[in-house]
Amino acid sequence: MVIQQAEVQKRPIPIAIKVIILIWMFAMIFTYHILFGSQEFWSLMQRLGIDNILYQFNAWLQPFFTADYLS
Amino acid sequence: MLIIQIIITLFGYSLACFGAGILALTLLIGRVELIKLVSAGTMLATAFIFGQGIIASLWLLLALIGWFSPLIVAGISLVCVLGGLFLSRPLFMAFGRQVLSIWRELSSDSWGWQGIAGLTALLCLAWVTSIGRPFYGDATAFYMALPKVIAASHRLVPLPGYEGYTNIGLQGELHYSVFMMLNSPDAARLFVWPTILAGAVMLLAIGRQVGLGRRGQWITLALLFTSSAVIWLSGDGKVDLFAVPLGLAAYYWIMHVRDDSKRLALWLTGFFSGFAIAAKFSYVLVMAPGILLLLFWGFREDLLNTSKRKQAFIMVLIAGVQIIAGLLISLAPQLIKNSLLYQNPIAPFGIRGMGWAEQLWFGVETTRRIVLSYPFALTFGSYFGQYGNISPLALAFLPLAILLPRPRLMFNSPLVAVITSAFVGLLFWIITQPSVLAPRYILATLLLLLLLPARAAEYVSRNDTQPRWLTVGIMISITVTMIAVGLYSLNVVFFPKNTFAYLTGEMNECERDGEYCQAMSVINHQAKPGDRVYLATYYRYWLRPDLLQCVNGTRNYIEGISSFSHEKRWLSLYQQGFLYLMADRSTHGAVLDDLKPESPPAWLKLNLLYEGGQLTVYRLDFDNPPTSQLRTCRQIHPPAWDVVEK
Numbered sequence: 165m166v167i168q169q170a171e172v173q174k175r176p177i178p179i180a181i182k183v184i185i186l187i188w189m190f191a192m193i194f195t196y197h198i199l200f201g202s203q204e205f206w207s208l209m210q211r212l213g214i215d216n217i218l219y220q221f222n223a224w225l226q227p228f229f230t231a232d233y234l235s
Numbered sequence: 236m237l238i239i240q241i242i243i244t245l246f247g248y249s250l251a252c253f254g255a256g257i258l259a260l261t262l263l264i265g266r267v268e269l270i271k272l273v274s275a276g277t278m279l280a281t282a283f284i285f286g287q288g289i290i291a292s293l294w295l296l297l298a299l300i301g302w303f304s305p306l307i308v309a310g311i312s313l314v315c316v317l318g319g320l321f322l323s324r325p326l327f328m329a330f331g332r333q334v335l336s337i338w339r340e341l342s343s344d345s346w347g348w349q350g351i352a353g354l355t356a357l358l359c360l361a362w363v364t365s366i367g368r369p370f371y372g373d374a375t376a377f378y379m380a381l382p383k384v385i386a387a388s389h390r391l392v393p394l395p396g397y398e399g400y401t402n403i404g405l406q407g408e409l410h411y412s413v414f415m416m417l418n419s420p421d422a423a424r425l426f427v428w429p430t431i432l433a434g435a436v437m438l439l440a441i442g443r444q445v446g447l448g449r450r451g452q453w454i455t456l457a458l459l460f461t462s463s464a465v466i467w468l469s470g471d472g473k474v475d476l477f478a479v480p481l482g483l484a485a486y487y488w489i490m491h492v493r494d495d496s497k498r499l500a501l502w503l504t505g506f507f508s509g510f511a512i513a514a515k516f517s518y519v520l521v522m523a524p525g526i527l528l529l530l531f532w533g534f535r536e537d538l539l540n541t542s543k544r545k546q547a548f549i550m551v552l553i554a555g556v557q558i559i560a561g562l563l564i565s566l567a568p569q570l571i572k573n574s575l576l577y578q579n580p581i582a583p584f585g586i587r588g589m590g591w592a593e594q595l596w597f598g599v600e601t602t603r604r605i606v607l608s609y610p611f612a613l614t615f616g617s618y619f620g621q622y623g624n625i626s627p628l629a630l631a632f633l634p635l636a637i638l639l640p641r642p643r644l645m646f647n648s649p650l651v652a653v654i655t656s657a658f659v660g661l662l663f664w665i666i667t668q669p670s671v672l673a674p675r676y677i678l679a680t681l682l683l684l685l686l687l688p689a690r691a692a693e694y695v696s697r698n699d700t701q702p703r704w705l706t707v708g709i710m711i712s713i714t715v716t717m718i719a720v721g722l723y724s725l726n727v728v729f730f731p732k733n734t735f736a737y738l739t740g741e742m743n744e745c746e747r748d749g750e751y752c753q754a755m756s757v758i759n760h761q762a763k764p765g766d767r768v769y770l771a772t773y774y775r776y777w778l779r780p781d782l783l784q785c786v787n788g789t790r791n792y793i794e795g796i797s798s799f800s801h802e803k804r805w806l807s808l809y810q811q812g813f814l815y816l817m818a819d820r821s822t823h824g825a826v827l828d829d830l831k832p833e834s835p836p837a838w839l840k841l842n843l844l845y846e847g848g849q850l851t852v853y854r855l856d857f858d859n860p861p862t863s864q865l866r867t868c869r870q871i872h873p874p875a876w877d878v879v880e881k
Contacts, residue, residue, distance in 0.1 A: 176700040177638055177695075177699065177700055177705065179702075181637075181638075182702075182704050182705055183704075184634075185634050185635060185705060185708075186704055186705065186708045188631070188634050189631040189632070189634075189708050189709075189712050190631075190708070190712070192614075192627050192630045192631040193627055193628075193631055193712050193715060193716055195615060195627075196614065196615065196627035196716070196719075197719060199615050199617070200463075200617075200624075200723055201719065201723070202719060202722035202723040202725070203722075204722050205719060205722075225615075226617075228604070228608070228615075229608070229611070229612060229615045229616045229617060229618070230616070230617050230618060231597055231601040231604075231605075231618050231619060232619050233596060233597075233619040233620070234595075234596070234597060234598060235597060235598060235601055235619075
């Protein structure tokens with residue numbers, strides 16, 4: 165059984181909001197790729213010539229999300 | 236053909252679980268009601284999950300009294316299959332119609348969303364290729380080794396070497412035992428697949444409750460199958476996924492406490508909560524506050540009405556008692572097991588140094604960083620013991636929630652209720668276990684949180700105004716993430732080439748699993764039934780079941796006794812009846828250093844049977860040793876083996 169949710173009238177989404185959310189969405193997906201990207205992702209970045217800068221970003225970012233046991 | 240054996244075994248046992256659930260549900264509410272209460276798919280999943288809980292509990296009790304024999308297991312399974320099939324014919328027909336309607340709805344959607352649905356289905360099907368995944372890690376130490384022993388010995392006793400750890404709930408392990416009994420360990424490893432599918436159905440059913448449409452359900456599936464915390468558990472033999480559908484089913488049914496199915500809902504909430512906690516103790520911390528909140532939410536109208544408040548409180552209390560009764564019934568086999576094996580029904584609680592509640596994984600600084608970086612740590616973290624992440628799509632779509640229309644009464648919104656209860660559960664976990672960042676410990680609750688970004692993404696994709704950038708962004712994000720996760724998982728979790736080679740016989744088990752399998756195969760080939768092997772390793776799954784029962788227990792360890800000379804260590808091995816020694820030099824190198832195998836005593840001849848990259852195996856041949864042997868391994872209660880005084 166579906167419980168219906170009362171919703172108010174729809175309004176157009178402001179462009180600025182759209183842009184901010186889009187940037188956020190791609191930033192999250194891209195960050196994930198930088199941390200856990202497959203070989204294919206890094207090959208693509210290499211072809212685009214931005215792999216080195218992304219490796220540097222990875223090296224900066226990784227320590228924020230990694231730790232060994234009892235560290 | 237191996238593939239046919241795996242399919243038949245997997246399908247047959249899944250049907251037995253489903254049948255057990257249908258029989259139990261019929262006992263609870265009657266046959267006719269089954270197809271009336273909820274959708275056919277949800278009822279099928281409920282029956283399968285319920286059956287898993289019931290049948291694992293039954294196996295546990297049988298194993299405790301030593302009756303876990305093929306005849307009894309086959310008899311019970313057959314009754315469940317036949318009974319289930321007989322009782323659920325209308326349910327299957329209704330399910331067929333439901334699938335057809337889903338297909339029609341998908342056909343009428345845009346090709347982009349059809350592609351996303353196709354990719355999701357592909358990622359879900361990829362789980363089959365985990366058959367070719369090299370087998371290593373925790374499962375080969377305990378989760379798959381114990382089932383092998385249970386199946387061969389027809390009984391449950393603590394696993395030698397992991398005596399203390401056998402006090403955990405053994406839901407997954409007992410299912411694995413049946414597959415081991417059927418000589419199909421590959422089907423055992425794949426059993427998490429129908430299990431997570433049932434969990435996915437329950438998550439989608441909760442999604443339906445909170446207003447998710449069909450597209451939102453596909454997005455939810457995409458979020459689920461791009462979460463490495465879920466897919467890393469595919470085919471690795473760990474048992475964490477067994478708690479997920481049980482937990483989700485409890486959350487689903489608590490939302491029905493005021494429907495026509497109230498009586499069933501309360502019982503099922505209790506049963507599922509109990510089974511989920513038995514399958515993963517950590518769930519108690521996150522589920523208890525969430526279930527309690529949803530129980531109160533179910534009675535919110537009466538509770539807010541001053542004239543009915545007192546009566547409503549009494550109703551909540553009665554409902555709570557019924558849920559706790561169900562919970563205790565489903566936890567009873569676990570409590571009985573720990574009473575018999577550990578003289579402590581609530582073990583591991585109350586056992587010093589063995590309770591998971593005492594876990595501390597990181598120091599203060601790291602713990603602070605983890606706590607402050609939620610939810611990013613869940614998605615981007617690769618901390619010790621984390622074992623997977625929540626989909627990046629969850630974070631990516633989260634801001635879309637601000638675009639969701641505000642419900643007229645926030646308190647009445649099922650979405651708000653579910654997300655709040657999951658959030659409170661997560662908060663409770665962070666407060667009580669701040670240093671334990673392990674999505675698999677609280678996965679059912681974390682998956683509930685996916686419903687908010689999924690609902691938001693669905694809403695925006697349907698209501699985006701020109702230019703439709705957000706809709707395009709959502710579709711690109713999902714597609715790219717699914718392809719990326721698929722590629723990243725290739726040859727990490729999913730091994731299509733290995734699977735094909737393994738199923739066609741071009742690759743054998745040891746070629747797939749590597750050195751441990753090869754080293755243990757050498758012992759299996761040489762050792763006589765009941766020979767004792769001293770394992771200076773964590774992993775043991777590949778040993779023959781009789782040998783697994785006779786290996787060293789924690790009491791036999793020769794490591795760490797600094798006063799022993801190397802000759803005395805060899806003598807200790809001899810006295811305890813060990814005829815083989817296997818050491819992992821990467822983790823237990825000190826054992827070999829202390830034993831000094833290059834200069835053994837005169838009464839011992841060491842035969843090197845295997846030496847690989849990290850493992851060394853010796854056969855110990857004794858010639859006129861100074862004392863007599865004190866212990867040996869015998870079949871006192873066949874087919875089980877016991878280490879006894881000689």
